[in-house]
Amino acid sequence: xxxxxxxxxxxxxxxxxxxxxxxxxxxxxxxxxxxxxxxxxxxxxxxxxxxxxxxxxxxxxxxxxxxxxxxxxxxxxxxxxxxxxxxxxxxxxxxxxxxxxxxxxxxxxxxxxxxxxxxxxxxxxxxxxxxxxxxxxxxxxxxxxxxxxxxxxxxxxxxxxxxxxxxxxxxxxxxxxxxxxxxxxxxxxxxxxxxxxxxxxxxxxxxxxxxxxxxxxxxxxxxxxxxxxxxxxxxxxxxxxxxxxxxxxxxxxxxxxxxxxxxxxxxxxxxxxxxxxxxxxxxxxxxxxxxxxxxxxxxxxxxxxxxxxxxxxxxxxxxxxxxxxxxxxxxxxxxxxxxxxxxxxxxxxxxxxxxxxxxxxxxxxxxxxxxxxxxxxxxxxxxxxxxxxxxxxxxxxxxxxxxxxxxxxxxxxxxxxxxxxxxxxxxxxxxxxxxxxxxxxxxxxxxxxxxxxxxxxxxxxxxxxxxxxxxxxxxxxxxxxxxxxxxxxxxxxxxxxxxxxxxxxxxxxxxxxxxxxxxxxxxxxxxxxxxxxxxxxxxxxxxxxxxxxxxxxxxxxxxxxxxxxxxxxxxxxxxxxxxxxxxxxxxxxxxxxxxxxxxxxxxxxxxxxxxxxxxxxxxxxxxxxxxxxxxxxxxxxxxxxxxxxxxxxxxxxxxxxxxxxxxxxxxxxxxxxxxxxxxxxxxxxxxxxxxxxxxxxxxxxxxxxxxxxxxxxxxxxxxxxxxxxxxxxxxxxxxxxxxxxxxxxxxxxxxxxxxxxxxxxxxxxxxxxxxxxxxxxxx
Amino acid sequence: xxxxxxxxxxxxxxxxxxxxxxxxxxxxxxxxxxxxxxxxxxxxxxxxxxxxxxxxxxxxxxxxxxxxxxxxxxxxxxxxxxxxxxxxxxxxxxxxxxxxxxxxxxxxxxxxxxxxxxxxxxxxxxxxxxxxxxxxxxxxxxxxxx
Numbered sequence: 001x002x003x004x005x006x007x008x009x010x011x012x013x014x015x016x017x018x019x020x021x022x023x024x025x026x027x028x029x030x031x032x033x034x035x036x037x038x039x040x041x042x043x044x045x046x047x048x049x050x051x052x053x054x055x056x057x058x059x060x061x062x063x064x065x066x067x068x069x070x071x072x073x074x075x076x077x078x079x080x081x082x083x084x085x086x087x088x089x090x091x092x093x094x095x096x097x098x099x100x101x102x103x104x105x106x107x108x109x110x111x112x113x114x115x116x117x118x119x120x121x122x123x124x125x126x127x128x129x130x131x132x133x134x135x136x137x138x139x140x141x142x143x144x145x146x147x148x149x150x151x152x153x154x155x156x157x158x159x160x161x162x163x164x165x166x167x168x169x170x171x172x173x174x175x176x177x178x179x180x181x182x183x184x185x186x187x188x189x190x191x192x193x194x195x196x197x198x199x200x201x202x203x204x205x206x207x208x209x210x211x212x213x214x215x216x217x218x219x220x221x222x223x224x225x226x227x228x229x230x231x232x233x234x235x236x237x238x239x240x241x242x243x244x245x246x247x248x249x250x251x252x253x254x255x256x257x258x259x260x261x262x263x264x265x266x267x268x269x270x271x272x273x274x275x276x277x278x279x280x281x282x283x284x285x286x287x288x289x290x291x292x293x294x295x296x297x298x299x300x301x302x303x304x305x306x307x308x309x310x311x312x313x314x315x316x317x318x319x320x321x322x323x324x325x326x327x328x329x330x331x332x333x334x335x336x337x338x339x340x341x342x343x344x345x346x347x348x349x350x351x352x353x354x355x356x357x358x359x360x361x362x363x364x365x366x367x368x369x370x371x372x373x374x375x376x377x378x379x380x381x382x383x384x385x386x387x388x389x390x391x392x393x394x395x396x397x398x399x400x401x402x403x404x405x406x407x408x409x410x411x412x413x414x415x416x417x418x419x420x421x422x423x424x425x426x427x428x429x430x431x432x433x434x435x436x437x438x439x440x441x442x443x444x445x446x447x448x449x450x451x452x453x454x455x456x457x458x459x460x461x462x463x464x465x466x467x468x469x470x471x472x473x474x475x476x477x478x479x480x481x482x483x484x485x486x487x488x489x490x491x492x493x494x495x496x497x498x499x500x501x502x503x504x505x506x507x508x509x510x511x512x513x514x515x516x517x518x519x520x521x522x523x524x525x526x527x528x529x530x531x532x533x534x535x536x537x538x539x540x541x542x543x544x545x546x547x548x549x550x551x552x553x554x555x556x557x558x559x560x561x562x563x564x565x566x567x568x569x570x571x572x573x574x575x576x577x578x579x580x581x582x583x584x585x586x587x588x589x590x591x592x593x594x595x596x597x598x599x600x601x602x603x604x605x606x607x608x609x610x611x612x613x614x615x616x617x618x619x620x621x622x623x624x625x626x627x628x629x630x631x632x633x634x635x636x637x638x639x640x641x642x643x644x645x646x647x648x649x650x651x652x653x654x655x656x657x658x659x660x661x662x663x664x665x666x667x668x669x670x671x672x673x674x675x676x677x678x679x680x681x682x683x684x685x686x687x688x689x690x691x692x693x694x695x696x697x698x699x700x701x702x703x704x705x706x707x708x709x710x711x712x713x714x715x716x717x718x719x720x721x722x723x724x725x726x727x728x729x730x731x732x733x734x735x736x737x738x739x740x741x742x743x744x745x746x747x748x749x750x751x752x753x754x755x756x757x758x759x760x761x762x763x764x765x766x767x768x769x770x771x772x773x774x775x776x777x778x779x
Numbered sequence: 780x781x782x783x784x785x786x787x788x789x790x791x792x793x794x795x796x797x798x799x800x801x802x803x804x805x806x807x808x809x810x811x812x813x814x815x816x817x818x819x820x821x822x823x824x825x826x827x828x829x830x831x832x833x834x835x836x837x838x839x840x841x842x843x844x845x846x847x848x849x850x851x852x853x854x855x856x857x858x859x860x861x862x863x864x865x866x867x868x869x870x871x872x873x874x875x876x877x878x879x880x881x882x883x884x885x886x887x888x889x890x891x892x893x894x895x896x897x898x899x900x901x902x903x904x905x906x907x908x909x910x911x912x913x914x915x916x917x918x919x920x921x922x923x924x925x
Contacts, residue, residue: 164829407812454814497832497862499918500823503815509823509830517811517823517830529815 004216008049009102010149015042016095023088030079039087040069046094057112058097064116065090077121086118152246155206162196162203163492169196171515207247211289211296212240214249218260218287225264232271232282233264239289244296245392251370252298252390255363259300259386260285262360267304267384277381279303291392298388307378309335316341336376340364368472368524371397371414397493399520401486401512402468404451404458408518410491410510415523417469417477418639419485419662422462425643429462429481435531438467438479441641445469447479448530453505458483472524478532480523493520505529557668558620559637559661563607567666569640569659570631574671576623578636583612586632591710592678595619595630603678605654606632622671627679631669638662689713689773692724699760700728704744707763711770726773731757740773742766784902784909786872787855790842793872795900795907802856802863804871807833810852819918821845824865831856831865839918840891845869857912864916875902881909 019042026035043065050059065087071077093115169192176189219235226233268274268283275281286301313327313335321341322330330338340360360374367374372390391397391414399410418440420427426441436447447467451458460483467479491510496519500506507522557569585596586604593604604619612632619630644660646668654677656670691708693700695717705715708728716724731745743757750757758765783798810822810833819839824831833854837845845852845867854865881898888896888908895914899906 407814456814494830495862496830497820497864498860499817499820499834499916500813500832502817503813505815506813511825511830515825516809517825519811519813519823 003210004212005053005101006147008053009098010147011049012046012094012098013102014149015045016091016098019091023091027084027088030081030084036069036072036079039091040066040073042091043069043087043094055097055101058094061090061094061112061115064119068119083119086115089115089118155203159203159207160494162200163494165196166200166492167511167515169193174515207245208243209246209249210240211242211244211249211298214253214256215240215287215289221257222260222264222285225261226268226283229265230270231264231268233268234282234284236284236286237288238286242289242291242296244289244390248296248370248390248392252367252372252388255366255374255388256287256298256300258360258363259388260287263300263302263304263384263386267302267306269305273305277305295389295391298390299385300388301383301385303383306380306382306384307336307339307376308380309338309378312336312338333377336378339376340374371412397491397520398488399491399510400468400488401518402450402466402482403484403486404454404456404482407454407456408486408512408516409450410489410518410520411468411470411480411523412507412520413488415470415472417471420467420469420479420641422465422467422481424641426641427467429467436479436481440467440469440479445477445479446532447481448527448532449481450526451481451483453526453530460484470523470527472522472527478527478530480526480530491518491520503529555642557640557642557661559640559666560620561634561637563611563632563634565634567637567661567664568633568655568669569642569661569666570620570622570669571671572639574622574624576621576628578618579621579630580616580618582616583614586612586617591706595632597621597630600628602628602630604630604632605674605678606630622674624671624675624679627675629674629678631674642668689725690716690723691726691728692716692718693728694718694730694733697730700730700744704728704760704766707766708770711767713770726770742769742773782877782900784875784877784900784907785855786875786902786904786907787866787868788870788872789836789868790840791869793907795875795877795902795909796855796857796866796912797909798874800857800912802858804853804855805865807831807852807854807865807867817918821867826856826863826865829863831863833865833867834916834918835867836915837867839915840889840895842889842891857916859913859916866912866915875904877909878902884908 019039022035022038026032026039029035043062047059047062047066050056050062068077068083068087072079072083077083093112172189173193176186215237218237222233222235263285264283268285269277269279271281274283284303286299288301289296289298291297309332313322313330316322316338317324317327321338340363364374367388367390370390372388375387375389376384377387378384398413400413400416401408401410403409420440422429422438428439429447430437430439436449438445438447449462449465450456462481465481465483466485467481468485469477469479471477489512491512493508493510495501496506496509500509500519504525505519505521506525507520510518510520512518556572558572558575559567559569562568579597581595581597587594587596589601593608594601595604602621606619617632618635619632622629622631640661642659642661646657646659648657649655652670652673654669654673655667656673657668658665659668660666689712691713693705693708693715695701708715713726725740727741729741729743731743731751733743744760745751745757746760748759758769784795785798785801785804786793786795788794805826807824810824812822813820813832819835821833821835821838824833831854835845837843852867853869853871854867855871856863856865858864877900879901881900883898884896887893892908895911897909897911900909
């Protein structure tokens with residue numbers, strides 16, 4: 001709220017400053033229409049903004065002035081000297097009030113009725129003391145927050161200059177690598193490099209804007225809409241402090257507006273219908289935003305009548321969007337997704353607000369254009385939830401570079417589902433009537449050749465190409481065959497010239513590290529130009545799945561780089577999800593490294609605390625159905641499958657073997673061992689063995705106790721009552737009638753042949769004894 | 780009045796570009812082709828870490844294709860709607876002062892020239908055809924579609 005007030009004050013100040021001249025000119029020439037319009041706009045803005053804030057005096061003043069000026073504009077009244085003076089007096093009073101708001105003072109008490117009365121037609125002019133009041137307003141603004149307002153163009157220019165600087169640095173880095181330079185030059189360059197990176201971060205942040213700016217207009221819009229439709233809707237907005245690239249906010253404005261209009265128009269019922277359905281008269285519309293990784297999720301949820309999937313299907317069949325036979329195969333989710341097909345609307349009649357059936361497909365294509373996804377979920381009678389997922393920023397896109405012959409291109413990483421070799425074990429490539437069909441692990445996927453789409457020569461045989469399985473945001477998959485795959489790069493993408501964009505193939509241009517331009521593909525555009533029918537495909541593919549899935553089974557794995565830099569792979573099925581947490585949530589607790597994820601504390605595998613770094617760590621959340629553990633890693637490399645033989649490790653351990661994955665060896669992480677090791681102990685802890693350790697022996701308490709606890713014992717002291725499964729004592733101590741006892745001696749050599757005590761630093765011996773004591777339980 | 784003109788040669792003909800529209804004259808060395816783009820888009824090039832869309836003026840005028848095989852080409856850099864373009868020309872000559880406002884050409888020109896012409900201007904070196912840069916950038920295809 002404070003931010004909003006600051007914005008409001010700044011805006012008013014700007015307008016007041018600009019108006020300074022206008023007011024004087026208007027005074028001299030009351031019939032000057034342009035001046036009148038400017039002043040009208042000012043009071044109108046003030047009035048509009050007062051609606052958000054609790055400034056009744058400001059509102060009354062600006063409202064009165066607006067009314068009077070509106071009469072003049074409409075020709076109902078002549079602007080005479082009295083009116084001008086009265087309006088000027090009001091504007092000055094507004095200026096004073098704004099100054100006091102800015103200084104954070106209480107709104108001064110006072111009566112404005114005299115000023116307002118002066119506006120009335122025929123009122124006697126007594127607004128002479130105007131000029132005196134003006135001076136006071138200023139000079140008090142010293143305590144205002146130190147902010148300045150910048151034009152967006154200037155920020156954009158800075159941003160693009162910084163981008164250029166990054167590119168220039170990359171080129172310099174390349175030149176430096178090529179020529180042998182002195183160490184001092186290198187270190188100076190390193191420093192420059194770091195500064196540029198920092199600057200880029202900072203400038204990226206300046207482009208971020210709170211999504212509040214987008215949300216702020218929603219309550220008003222919903223109010224107007226629902227009034228028009230005779231409905232009652234309550235808007236609940238959450239997460240306005242989520243930050244998003246300014247440009248992105250503009251891009252989602254229309255889709256968001258459209259979805260909300262739909263929700264109010266079609267989703268929420270009239271009060272009478274709601275009562276009949278046993279709901280509250282007032283419909284609830286929740287709009288919330290939150291950040292998840294490098295995406296922003298915006299949920300729009302209503303508690304209206306929901307979407308009738310069956311009706312959608314009927315409509316889709318009658319419009320020829322799908323075949324009747326296919327319709328029977330649709331999952332509920334797919335039925336709902338039909339709402340995004342062009343030409344479908346379940347609204348009974350077309351209203352001015354929505355329902356022409358040109359809505360949701362446009363929403364989807366708009367969101368997809370910025371690399372986002374729209375999802376829909378609905379329960380008839382209970383409501384609908386629309387989720388917009390959009391990337392944080394448009395300007396820097398992680399991309400994969402590929403090539404055809406000598407031409408290099410980039411593909412946005414977000415659209416890539418997997419990469420396979422055309423002649424891989426689980427992949428077959430066929431041509432039916434000239435169209436390519438790739439069968440990847442039993443799934444039929446349309447295949448298009450990038451070389452063909454682009455009309456380029458290629459010297460790589462079809463079987464040697466790579467297939468990139470692409471999923472254009474929200475759409476269905478297709479495979480794109482390319483000659484070679486190069487590198488993963490973070491690219492600063494800029495829009496391409498209209499003549500280039502007209503091809504429909506490209507999303508923009510960028511410069512590679514070597515300074516040469518690269519075109520970034522638009523995966524949806526590629527599919528379209530390549531003639532892939534995206535809408536029909538997935539449904540058809542499932543029908544084909546039955547007989548096709550009998551091929552040899554391959555194991556999908558997640559290829560990643562461990563904290564120690566080793567290439568490893570984990571079976572995909574055990575990975576629940578990937579989390580990113582600050583390192584501070586990782587602690588060594590109860591004998592092992594643990595990470596706190598929300599309410600849960602999971603054992604953390606994958607590295608020791610020294611390897612975690614000092615900011616954030618990423619970890620896989622592994623799930624065996626009952627227990628969960630975390631596995632820290634450095635970065636995900638790719639999804640892959642195990643297609644080669646596995647060379648098994650000699651000893652059981654974290655790594656069960658090594659196999660070639662994507663042409664390079666990778667260690668296979670043994671999930672069973674992980675769970676056995678990390679959760680095995682935790683599972684025991686539910687009913688731990690009890691070990692008594694003398695409480696007055698500092699060595700035992702400080703050194704021995706952690707080992708005992710790590711072995712799964714609950715440690716009690718002498719003073720605690722109850723039975724102990726195991727007692728640990730110094731050599732020669734009397735332990736009474738304990739089930740088992742371990743004696744610790746401080747001399748290296750045993751005192752005699754019958755001495756069964758263990759040397760205090762014989763770790764292996766201690767662990768062995770602890771283990772055998774544990775297994776002897778119940779005897 | 781007295782507008783400055785950049786005299787260039789396109790397809791062997793001396794023509795004038797409004798000098799105010801031209802940012803700089805560069806020599807292009809790399810040229811990355813843009814598959815499936817309109818024929819007059821010769822490709823992309825980079826200038827001081829800016830991406831330039833390279834326009835082949837001869838193709839835009841439907842007068843043949845500039846020979847880009849020898850590598851280095853002279854080009855005039857212009858900006859339109861925030862995008863930077865490089866116009867491949869045969870030769871960049873000089874900057875001259877316009878001595879008249881553009882006057883309509885009454886004789887028939889080739890269709891390509893007709894499309895990009897803004898009329899004839901008088902200069903010290905004789906009359907020159909003044910080129911509409913935006914029309915030149917749009918190329919032949921868009922004009923046909925319209």
